[in-house]
């Protein structure tokens with residue numbers, strides 16, 4: 111009976127912590143909203159249009175991150191159905207896809223800089239914004255990968271199921287959010303690329 | 305149903321005991337404490353320390369303003385290269401103004417105020433054992449502490465601290481060579497602010513989550529005291545506004561250190577054309593003020609909440625218009641995001657856009673006025689007890705009115721063209737924000753000191769502190785309106801050297817001496833504060849006869865706040881002097897069944913069973929009453 115009680119208290123507390131994650135998502139959303147608004151104000155000036163065709167690498171990274179969201183979803187589902195082997199597998203795949211996303215984004219920077227001549231430093235900061243958007247997003251991805259690692263470790267060390275699900279949920283909220291933010295940024299850039 | 309509930313609580317208690325297993329050491333009790341009450345005290349003491357530092361900085365630049373041509377050898381002894389020949393150097397003057405503003409706005413009135421009272425009051429007044437995440441809460445304090453250390457340490461670098469104003473506009477903040485303070489001083493400013501924002505966000509997320517998830521049984525949102533409402537909405541403002549400052553600062557750091565041109569264009573430095581092209585300093589202003597304006601409400605709203613509570617308790621009356629108070633706080637929260645343009649009327653903004661910002665700005669005066677009228681109506685015909693906390697709360701209302709009125713002038717674009725960047729603005733915000741928020745904070749300190757330190761502060765020193773500070777603040781800031789109307793610009797090193805403004809020298813001398821007087825008054829506070837922590841009179845459990853939950857906790861602090869089960873809440877926090885009640889206060893934990901003689905029909909708005917009981921009771925008592 112005491113155990114159930116402690117679990118119940120934990121659940122209340124975990125609920126509050128999950129809620130905190132949602133608020134964090136809001137702060138993070140505000141950051142990107144501010145950056146994109148900054149872009150609108152900046153590129154509204156004369157002669158500061160972006161005028162860059164987005165590299166195709168971004169299409170690939172978009173596909174990769176969408177798939178990673180899917181695999182993470184499958185991992186959560188497996189965790190809920192107590193299929194822990196499957197959960198581990200999908201978590202690892204998600205982690206791997208996260209790394210791939212990271213690599214593709216950096217590759218896109220390489221393309222932008224060395225093949226398209228769109229430099230980080232230059233008189234048209236609209237172009238710098240591409241790097242700022244992707245860079246800030248990548249920083250978040252790094253953070254999310256660490257959160258993902260916690261979930262993976264939890265899955266491998268057999269923590270109580272409540273905690274396991276809690277970690278899965280924290281990870282999912284963050285990861286799917288970053289997925290959506292990337293799509294937002296990409297579409298934003300596509301709409302403004304002329 | 306009810307047995308189940310009781311059961312739950314018993315076990316909660318057990319769980320508490322379970323948590324007590326780790327040993328209390330000095331380190332985890334006083335330094336890396338995760339207890340919200342200790343963290344509140346840490347925030348308070350750090351905040352007060354920063355306030356004294358900020359105040360000393362202001363006294364230094366006041367000396368320069370009053371005696372621009374005189375030399376004070378003592379200053380050279382104290383400040384060395386920053387005051388050659390006993391006169392504060394122009395660069396150092398700018399640093400003083402900048403760091404004074406930064407410390408007061410962010411470190412004292414944001415972290416010091418919200419940090420202290422959100423930590424102390426949110427869990428205690430909603431009936432929670434601690435914050436949602438005590439660990440993150442502890443981190444929030446330590447990030448704040450580090451930020452404070454870094455900010456103050458910028459006085460140790462060769463060229464002095466940042467000096468471009470607390471708003472750190474580029475290009476002065478973006479070009480390390482622009483002026484002495486733009487170098488390492490500015491770098492330290494940025495590092496400090498990054499730490500500070502991290503601290504604010506961690507704190508704010510915790511406060512919101514705690515309020516929404518951890519209220520005790522019966523404490524629905526509409527039973528929360530106004531302090532909690534204010535701190536809650538403040539946290540929401542912070543969480544939405546600070547990330548925008550992060551965006552602005554990130555771009556600033558890129559300009560500063562990586563050669564991009566977000567904010568920079570057409571710059572010639574020491575005769576050399578700089579490579580920056582196409583940037584827009586206005587962009588920074590937009591990003592800064594999108595935070596900056598909500599920030600001023602982040603500062604004032606906790607003070608509003610504290611004052612509402614203190615005014616009600618000490619008028620022995622319910623707060624006037626509780627719902628209106630909450631809705632006006634919500635209104636301010638929403639509106640504060642769409643008025644930032646009023647800081648930029650003279651940036652060449654499209655006049656139509658200026659008109660839009662003018663209208664939104666004037667609209668935000670409405671909820672502000674609602675609050676003011678409600679405070680006055682709360683005082684009206686109350687049984688006022690003039691405790692020091694009460695005086696400070698009244699002072700808060702006074703400053704908020706006198707400073708708020710000038711906001712309405714500034715909010716008119718046509719007037720602001722003349723008044724922008726003059727001492728009129730300085731007068732406006734020092735009254736409406738600076739003085740009002742400090743007074744709200746002090747009201748809170750005097751009021752909740754017994755809760756924090758288990759002892760009372762000395763009342764007489766409190767009165768002395770109040771009257772000197774109150775008179776001092778008006779003497780300092782009121783004359784500045786007239787200087788501003790005469791066009792005297794702010795942030796000038798020695799404006800009285802211009803023949804046309806020479807006449808203001810005597811006023812400057814007056815203001816400086818008034819500032820000294822107010823400064824001395826703070827010593828009375830410091831003495832009272834420190835002395836009372838150790839030797840003050842021991843407090844009783846509920847020294848002010850107040851209704852809120854924090855006064856139902858034992859005097860001795862314990863981890864988890866309440867021994868045994870958490871209190872259950874039955875009523876709002878403002879049942880003071882309720883007709884028919886024996887005492888002039890009824891705590892939130894007292895059920896209506898124990899106060900039959902003072903219940904009113906609207907106490908049972910969403911409780912039909914209770915209403916039935918109430919009607920039965922009144923019917924029988926009417927019958928027994930002798931006919932008059």
Ligand code: HEM
Nearest residue numbers: 600604646647669708711712714715724725729733736737
């Ligand atoms: C009654 C509603 C208010 C109105 C209409 C109003 C309007 C304004 C306007 C138009 C300015 C810009 C002046 C200029 O730079 O030319 C201003 C400056 C300022 N206001 Fe208010 N204000 C109001 C209330 C407040 C409150 C409640 C606070 C703080 C708690 C506040 C804090 C400030 C500060 C700090 C500045 C100056 C910032 C700076 O340039 O350093 N104001 N106000």
Ligand SMILES: [Cu+2]
Nearest residue numbers: 597644646647
């Ligand atoms: Cu404003």
